[in-house]
Amino acid sequence: MTEAAVAPALARRLSRVDLVIYGLAILTPTAAYPVLGVIQQASNGHAVLSYVAAMVAMLFTAASYGRMATAFPSAGSTYAYAGQGLHPLAGFLAGWGILLDYVLVPLLSTIFVSLTAERLLPQVPYVGWVLGFSLLVTVTNARGMAATQRSNSVMLAVMVLAAVCFVVAAARWVVHGAGLAGLWASEAVVRPAEVSVPAVLFGASIAALSYLGFDAVSTLAEDARDPRRDIGFVTVGVCILQTGICVLVAYVAVLVWPSARPFENVETAILDISRLVGGTPLFGLTSVVLLVAGVASSMASQAGASRLLYGMGRDGVLPRSVFGYLDPKRATPVRSIWLMGFLSFAGALVVSFQQIVELVNFGAFTGFILVNLSVIGHYYVRLGERSVGGLMRNLVTPLAGSAVCAALLFSLSFSARVTGFAWLGLGLLYWVWRGRGLAPTGRPR
Numbered sequence: 001m002t003e004a005a006v007a008p009a010l011a012r013r014l015s016r017v018d019l020v021i022y023g024l025a026i027l028t029p030t031a032a033y034p035v036l037g038v039i040q041q042a043s044n045g046h047a048v049l050s051y052v053a054a055m056v057a058m059l060f061t062a063a064s065y066g067r068m069a070t071a072f073p074s075a076g077s078t079y080a081y082a083g084q085g086l087h088p089l090a091g092f093l094a095g096w097g098i099l100l101d102y103v104l105v106p107l108l109s110t111i112f113v114s115l116t117a118e119r120l121l122p123q124v125p126y127v128g129w130v131l132g133f134s135l136l137v138t139v140t141n142a143r144g145m146a147a148t149q150r151s152n153s154v155m156l157a158v159m160v161l162a163a164v165c166f167v168v169a170a171a172r173w174v175v176h177g178a179g180l181a182g183l184w185a186s187e188a189v190v191r192p193a194e195v196s197v198p199a200v201l202f203g204a205s206i207a208a209l210s211y212l213g214f215d216a217v218s219t220l221a222e223d224a225r226d227p228r229r230d231i232g233f234v235t236v237g238v239c240i241l242q243t244g245i246c247v248l249v250a251y252v253a254v255l256v257w258p259s260a261r262p263f264e265n266v267e268t269a270i271l272d273i274s275r276l277v278g279g280t281p282l283f284g285l286t287s288v289v290l291l292v293a294g295v296a297s298s299m300a301s302q303a304g305a306s307r308l309l310y311g312m313g314r315d316g317v318l319p320r321s322v323f324g325y326l327d328p329k330r331a332t333p334v335r336s337i338w339l340m341g342f343l344s345f346a347g348a349l350v351v352s353f354q355q356i357v358e359l360v361n362f363g364a365f366t367g368f369i370l371v372n373l374s375v376i377g378h379y380y381v382r383l384g385e386r387s388v389g390g391l392m393r394n395l396v397t398p399l400a401g402s403a404v405c406a407a408l409l410f411s412l413s414f415s416a417r418v419t420g421f422a423w424l425g426l427g428l429l430y431w432v433w434r435g436r437g438l439a440p441t442g443r444p445r
Contacts, residue, residue, distance in 0.1 A: 045191065
């Protein structure tokens, strides 16, 4: 019997519904909660418009992920798409860049939920919460996608319930004070005299945090039952659903708390609004659901990160003995999962929440730009699909996606850009040192 015949492979268990649940779990329906006040402040009171602007970039990019998933249904995702569509080095840099997103989001979630839990129950020290949450997420993912999916379903239901309660409570508060007519106020979306394109773009670059992780759906291409049919559909669909949720939450929040009324603390603005419209019960529910959202995001993003590392390790770009290994019983990249768990634990003890936030977007936008360009390289240049429809799908749309993502990347802070480009430079040195010239295969071995 050949080695290929007995080599373990990722199990194809996930249906289209499973993929939607996974995508929404990693994005979280409450994604607007932690950043709403920050976006409202950064965009000069145009949080809703910032979410719409972010949606444009994400939908262009989601379409590109869908196109490349059809051609290369690989667990390597971003890395595999850029490597196949452009060049092996582009693939490596895309994977190296998106690692900032995939690796840091679980760390970001671990820090956030640990800090929140410590405030709710200060008797347990911060390091204890970090260790507990890291172990919870890592052990669940190591048990396989079936266990991860069950956990995602429960946590997603809790988050959806919280979002519905918040929207209903806010709408009732508005109707009580201003009647049904109060539910529509154009100034909650745009105030022409005060709108600023740079401010809206800055707000959109922050709002993009609420979308980061939609691309992780494509890392499950080798876990999906029918990746060529489902991955592209789910990736775009999850972005649209997330936009609807975030825009609705931001809109009712602005109706309740207009931009003319500053927040006492922008980072906890959603808690102030929850207390105003729903009293202590909604305030408590919102606090708890922020913990649930952090765990769900960490669990889903760690699963996606381990698949990205598996794709790069399988191709020998990263050490194959560590990253290319699959547990023969559970068909999970267990060594990558435990490494991710250790990084989340150790990193949460030495870096700050703000430092991680600044780098997550840089890594994501870098990968998004290269995936958009890979559509052009594969379909427009290599395959020559240049009909009228092909021109739109294979050149105009991905080029627009690249341009919007680049604009958002350069709207980030100077320090984030310097650190991000330094990370890419380090990756380039690693590539040269390893002397790798292998193209991602885009398929399981």
